[in-house]
Amino acid sequence: MVLMFFARLPMTMMGVTLTMYVVSVLGRGYGAAGLVGAATTLGSALGAPLIGRLIDRFGLRPIVTVCGISSTAFWIAVPHLSFTTLVVVAFPAGLLAVPAGSLARQVLTALVPTPHRRSAYSLDTILVEASFMIGPAAGIAAITKLPATLTLSGIGVLFGATALLLWITNPPIRSEDEQPTVLAGPRPPLRDWLSGQLIGTLFVAAGALFCLVGTEVATLAALRATGETSWTGLVIVVMCVASLVGGVIHGAVKRSLPQAALMFLLAVLVIPVGLADQPWWLLALVLIPTNVLCAPTLAATTETVGRLAPARVRGEAMGLQDASTRLGLAIGSPVVGFAIDHTSPAWGFVASGVGALLIAAIGLLWHRKRTTGHVPAMASSASASA
Structure with missing residues (x-):
């Protein structure tokens, strides 16, 4: 839960940070910023079930590796992209974002017995609320007080660091009781x-x-x-x-x-x-x-x-x-x-x-x-x- 809390933090910074960057640094309007946000959201919405399916098939580590590298590369590159290029690459970046939310729920389902899952899911939701209280405020403070390149690259480093921690810990996505049945059945x-x-x-x-x-x-x-x-x-x-x-x-x-x-x-x-x-x-x-x-x-x-x-x-x-x-x-x-x-x-x-x-x-x-x-x-x- 602690790991997934920190994995969600850079995700909660994304929206407001990109908006402030497009409006304040690139000199575009809020509509243009909304276009970038919409491309990212659409990509993540379409990518979430696809990434989940790949995790089901290949396991956590290879998919988190690809998603972590993709997210890190995108955010480090953002300050060096034109607005048009940013809109174009925002969709695949959202498509390959680290699925921290769905992954956290999948791991909790594997680790927690059925009678206690409601409590575990509730605690996870509470941590989501906490991350949304901290992340956007931290993102706004960073983009307004620090150079844009440093802030956006920092978000990329956060994505890479949390993906690396997920790779190292490799939390289970299925319980021990489910594992033999899943591996045996189609x-x-x-x-x-x-x-x-x-x-x-x-x-x-x-x-x-x-x-x-x-x-x-x-x-x-x-x-x-x-x-x-x-x-x-x-x-x-x-x-x-x-x-x-x-x-x-x-x-x-x-x-x-x-x-x-x-x-x-x-x-x-x-x-x-x-x-x-x-x-x-x-x-x-x-x-x-x-x-x-x-x-x-x-x-x-x-x-x-x-x-x-x-x-x-x-x-x-x-x-x-x-x-x-x-x-x-x-x-x-x-x-x-x-x-x-x-x-x-x-x-x-x-x-x-x-x-x-x-x-x-x-x-x-x-x-x-x-x-x-x-x-x-x-x-x-x-x-x-x-």
């Missing part, structure tokens, strides 16, 4: 394990991240509308602390709500946040209930994916979870931003909640359709034998 076809329930889980995960990023955008817009942007950092800290508390509670209790219920509450509780103009301190308070459900929803998603995916394809399944969350992030920001631009910040909170519910509803309907319209092969064989 890889199950995609249609056999990518069930309706798993697809529904991925949609719910995308909806949750849509809601979270939309809430952040709406919060920034609300503070700007009331002229209280100086309190943004404190409000964000309150939101993160609320999520940490929720993660502790979710991991400590013997039984918790399922993923769909947690995500439903997450989305519903954010809808009324912006119904009235309010000072920053009141906005921070009314954001607490929805943010308390943030870490539990993410932990429950990992728990569900880990339970549904066979050990042989767990890396690919965790990669699909990463892809779904990144797509939710990529969609949420522009959609909620559009709603705010054409209405008000209050409707940004509404758009965050309603949009998340719509995405989750698509997944749950898909699950229901696959469940009612598909008879598993094992059940058909059993019926024929009977």
